[in-house]
Amino acid sequence: MSEKDDLKAKLVPAALGATGPRIVIVGGGFGGLHAxxxxxxxxxxxxxxDRTNHHLFQPLLYQVATAALSPEDIAAPxxxxxxxxxxxxxxxxxxxxxxxxxxxxxxxxxxIPYDYLVLATGSHYNYFGHEEWEQFAPNLKSVGDxxxxxxxxxxxxxxxxxxxxxxxIRALLTFxxxxxxxxxxxxxxxxxELAHKALPGEFRRIDPRxxxxxLLEAAPRILATFPDSLAAKAQEELxxxxxxxxxxxxxxxxxxxxxxxxxxxxxxRTVIWAAGVLASPAGAWLSAETDRVGRVKxxxxxxxxxxxxxxxxxxxxxxxxxxxxxxxxxxxxxxQGEYVAALLxxxxxxxxxxxxFRYFDKGNLATVGRAYALFDWGVVCVSGFIxxxxxxxxxxxxxxxxxxxxxxxxxxxxxxxxAQRGGxxxxxxx
Amino acid sequence: MSEKDDLKAKLVPAALGATGPRIVIVGGGFGGLHAxxxxxxxxxxxxxxDRTNHHLFQPLLYQVATAALSPEDIAAPxxxxxxxxxxxxxxxxxxxxxxxxxxxxxxxxxxIPYDYLVLATGSHYNYFGHEEWEQFAPNLKSVGDxxxxxxxxxxxxxxxxxxxxxxxIRALLTFxxxxxxxxxxxxxxxxxELAHKALPGEFRRIDPRxxxxxLLEAAPRILATFPDSLAAKAQEELxxxxxxxxxxxxxxxxxxxxxxxxxxxxxxRTVIWAAGVLASPAGAWLSAETDRVGRVKxxxxxxxxxxxxxxxxxxxxxxxxxxxxxxxxxxxxxxQGEYVAALLxxxxxxxxxxxxFRYFDKGNLATVGRAYALFDWGVVCVSGFIxxxxxxxxxxxxxxxxxxxxxxxxxxxxxxxxAQRGGxxxxxxx
Numbered sequence: 001m002s003e004k005d006d007l008k009a010k011l012v013p014a015a016l017g018a019t020g021p022r023i024v025i026v027g028g029g030f031g032g033l034h035a036x037x038x039x040x041x042x043x044x045x046x047x048x049x050d051r052t053n054h055h056l057f058q059p060l061l062y063q064v065a066t067a068a069l070s071p072e073d074i075a076a077p078x079x080x081x082x083x084x085x086x087x088x089x090x091x092x093x094x095x096x097x098x099x100x101x102x103x104x105x106x107x108x109x110x111x112i113p114y115d116y117l118v119l120a121t122g123s124h125y126n127y128f129g130h131e132e133w134e135q136f137a138p139n140l141k142s143v144g145d146x147x148x149x150x151x152x153x154x155x156x157x158x159x160x161x162x163x164x165x166x167x168x169i170r171a172l173l174t175f176x177x178x179x180x181x182x183x184x185x186x187x188x189x190x191x192x193e194l195a196h197k198a199l200p201g202e203f204r205r206i207d208p209r210x211x212x213x214x215l216l217e218a219a220p221r222i223l224a225t226f227p228d229s230l231a232a233k234a235q236e237e238l239x240x241x242x243x244x245x246x247x248x249x250x251x252x253x254x255x256x257x258x259x260x261x262x263x264x265x266x267x268x269r270t271v272i273w274a275a276g277v278l279a280s281p282a283g284a285w286l287s288a289e290t291d292r293v294g295r296v297k298x299x300x301x302x303x304x305x306x307x308x309x310x311x312x313x314x315x316x317x318x319x320x321x322x323x324x325x326x327x328x329x330x331x332x333x334x335x336q337g338e339y340v341a342a343l344l345x346x347x348x349x350x351x352x353x354x355x356x357f358r359y360f361d362k363g364n365l366a367t368v369g370r371a372y373a374l375f376d377w378g379v380v381c382v383s384g385f386i387x388x389x390x391x392x393x394x395x396x397x398x399x400x401x402x403x404x405x406x407x408x409x410x411x412x413x414x415x416x417x418x419a420q421r422g423g424x425x426x427x428x429x430x
Numbered sequence: 431m432s433e434k435d436d437l438k439a440k441l442v443p444a445a446l447g448a449t450g451p452r453i454v455i456v457g458g459g460f461g462g463l464h465a466x467x468x469x470x471x472x473x474x475x476x477x478x479x480d481r482t483n484h485h486l487f488q489p490l491l492y493q494v495a496t497a498a499l500s501p502e503d504i505a506a507p508x509x510x511x512x513x514x515x516x517x518x519x520x521x522x523x524x525x526x527x528x529x530x531x532x533x534x535x536x537x538x539x540x541x542i543p544y545d546y547l548v549l550a551t552g553s554h555y556n557y558f559g560h561e562e563w564e565q566f567a568p569n570l571k572s573v574g575d576x577x578x579x580x581x582x583x584x585x586x587x588x589x590x591x592x593x594x595x596x597x598x599i600r601a602l603l604t605f606x607x608x609x610x611x612x613x614x615x616x617x618x619x620x621x622x623e624l625a626h627k628a629l630p631g632e633f634r635r636i637d638p639r640x641x642x643x644x645l646l647e648a649a650p651r652i653l654a655t656f657p658d659s660l661a662a663k664a665q666e667e668l669x670x671x672x673x674x675x676x677x678x679x680x681x682x683x684x685x686x687x688x689x690x691x692x693x694x695x696x697x698x699r700t701v702i703w704a705a706g707v708l709a710s711p712a713g714a715w716l717s718a719e720t721d722r723v724g725r726v727k728x729x730x731x732x733x734x735x736x737x738x739x740x741x742x743x744x745x746x747x748x749x750x751x752x753x754x755x756x757x758x759x760x761x762x763x764x765x766q767g768e769y770v771a772a773l774l775x776x777x778x779x780x781x782x783x784x785x786x787f788r789y790f791d792k793g794n795l796a797t798v799g800r801a802y803a804l805f806d807w808g809v810v811c812v813s814g815f816i817x818x819x820x821x822x823x824x825x826x827x828x829x830x831x832x833x834x835x836x837x838x839x840x841x842x843x844x845x846x847x848x849a850q851r852g853g854x855x856x857x858x859x860x
Contacts, residue, residue: 015634202509204445
């Protein structure tokens with residue numbers, strides 16, 4: 001869209017009864033939603049814009065992709081979550097840019113004026129310049145992605161059952177996950193449970209227990225953000241579950257036949273990408289300075305240098321603490337959303353600005369499989385069942401909506417006691 | 431596919447350990463699944479083939495389309511349901527034809543031999559020669575259909591909230607349902623509840639209470655299969671809920687602007703088709719005699735005339751009882767599936783054949799909205815809350831899988847006490 005087109009963009013009509021300064025938040029993920037929630041009674045009119053109509057609890061998306069939960073269980077309609085805030089409106093729209101001089105957020109041929117802007121636009125996966133791999137190795141960011149990966153995984157077993165060529169069956173029953181961060185580890189463990197626990201006994205030609213699950217990691221160890229000792233335990237647990245972990249394994253190519261890694265061709269029909277992160281285009285919209293993965297370098301109060309009215313939070317922001325960049329985790333985004341809300345509340349009543357943002361690390365959790373998780377709390381490191389119970393409690397607590405919490409608790413109890421999966425749905429369309 | 435190609439089709443390898451006569455069932459709906467279940471311990475090897483991997487509880491599909499239930503709640507993986515039957519296998523494949531002379535079911539370039547064949551392939555909606563209307567007026571048959579209709583309905587409110595032209599807003603907030611059979615009545619009632627109960631208070635520009643819901647019926651009354659008195663009560667209840675019912679209203683055209691009916695153009699962006707039924711291509715596969723909507727005219731034992739080894743059941747079959755054709759209802763399909771299973775069991779042990787099939791009518795149920803349903807039990811007719819409780823119990827009872835039953839009970843209780851919907855998910859993709 002050219003600058004001339006921008007000027008022609010129609011202003012979206014103001015919401016009925018809107019008064020006060022206009023705060024526009026882009027993105028309904030952890031950062032944006034918690035900012036909006038904390039601005040509920042502020043003397044301002046708040047607009048939250050998202051491409052979808054829901055807040056998605058991304059840490060559990062791998063459970064949708066492996067048929068343990070339904071997409072609806074981990075999604076909450078943004079309007080519903082914010083309905084009781086009379087000063088807040090939600091718009092489902094795709095942001096195409098920001099007109100900084102005119103203080104307007106651009107939505108194609110429409111525009112929304114702002115006095116304060118909070119960009120919480122998240123991140124997507126990084127194919128390191130090989131975008132053509134995405135069609136063969138999809139990733140997990142949206143509900144659509146998760147449904148599509150779930151279909152691929154379940155369909156592989158169905159197709160194998162109809163197949164007579166043993167080489168093709170072998171490729172169909174080989175699953176490759178690229179990247180051994182928390183998502184990759186969780187996916188590998190969940191596929192192992194599906195193949196080795198839920199599906200055996202339901203097929204008459206193939207044996208799902210013969211499924212091969214490979215987890216490839218370019219670094220010399222898995223779970224880079226966890227201490228060595230916990231990562232080593234997680235790797236042992238993965239091995240016990242039947243997952244092959246390959247370290248120092250850099251992917252050289254991905255195509256419809258599988259992946260090539262270290263000169264070795266692995267034949268697989270289902271490759272899932274869980275490596276690397278690239279920030280959303282917020283940096284480009286603002287023409288701001290970014291780090292090498294596109295995160296906007298923000299001030300200590302999370303504002304953009306030279307623009308005290310614009311903030312960037314969550315996965316899109318780059319901020320160092322104790323000499324290290326803050327990680328792209330939900331708790332960081334939540335705390336940043338709440339910080340910006342508090343800062344804006346001070347500004348609205350001309351009170352002194354709060355101190356610069358500091359992330360309070362409450363500990364780092366990852367799950368490997370049924371009844372096994374890791375918890376890194378600095379001095380204390382826990383692995384196994386206790387960490388898994390903690391993982392359950394924390395995930396239920398941060399899930400939005402009482403209905404979702406109750407349904408997820410039920411689904412998890414059911415899965416724990418029966419080893420069955422509730423979401424094994426393939427819909428090939430008509 | 432030509433006959434020559436048919437001969438080239440590769441036989442699907444037999445399941446491990448399969449013995450005895452081969453019974454192939456096509457379709458995992460009510461008829462096919464209940465036939466397979468009843469053949470669980472028969473001295474035969476049973477193959478159930480379906481295009482999808484799941485049995486779908488179609489009577490509740492409208493609740494998925496109106497965001498009350500998740501698709502996973504009303505779908506059960508066929509393999510899982512039949513896993514304990516050692517003589518039974520499930521294949522996910524699309525049947526392309528039947529080679530009657532060679533006794534093989536054709537699946538594209540593969541084939542499955544049979545000794546006995548049960549076709550339970552169901553029906554789809556009838557656009558009465560106007561197939562081009564389907565793109566503007568989708569129907570509800572598969573999970574994909576329901577998700578797509580749900581997206582259309584929810585998106586209409588989102589788009590209206592962003593729109594400034596009052597005529598466009600009016601068209602976006604006008605929903606038209608064509609056909610006032612049970613599905614049409616249920617859809618109209620459910621959209622009315624969504625618009626008038628669940629959504630108000632969540633929008634800042636539009637008022638969802640101003641939503642217009644039209645139910646069009648070509649006949650002079652709604653719910654043709656119910657007695658006049660019950661249909662009249664249902665119509666009153668629909669009126670009370672804010673649904674406009676138009677009788678003797680034959681649709682003349684459907685396009686992206688809406689529908690034309692009785693010379694009157696109704697501007698609507700969301701039209702849903704719930705009129706008429708056309709049987710699946712089973713009749714064409716068999717070159718058998720069909721009625722005008724394509725149902726195969728079967729013998730008293732549900733076999734195809736001249737082919738005692740082939741049976742057609744459920745919506746694909748035409749059979750008269752007391753001078754009237756049996757209706758296309760789940761209970762008819764279930765009883766026919768069980769009948770054919772019993773008949774095949776007799777044949778396998780050379781016992782005398784059972785008496786011809788007779789449908790035992792346990793009564794006819796339909797729901798209009800929250801806490802209001804109809805029950806027609808011949809001499810006894812009930813409407814209102816009592817019928818609705820009965821409707822709930824019957825639907826939970828026939829739902830496949832304990833997990834699904836418990837989740838649906840929970841979702842219904844939640845919706846009853848909060849008027850909230852659990853499945854309000856739009857995923858526009860990336």
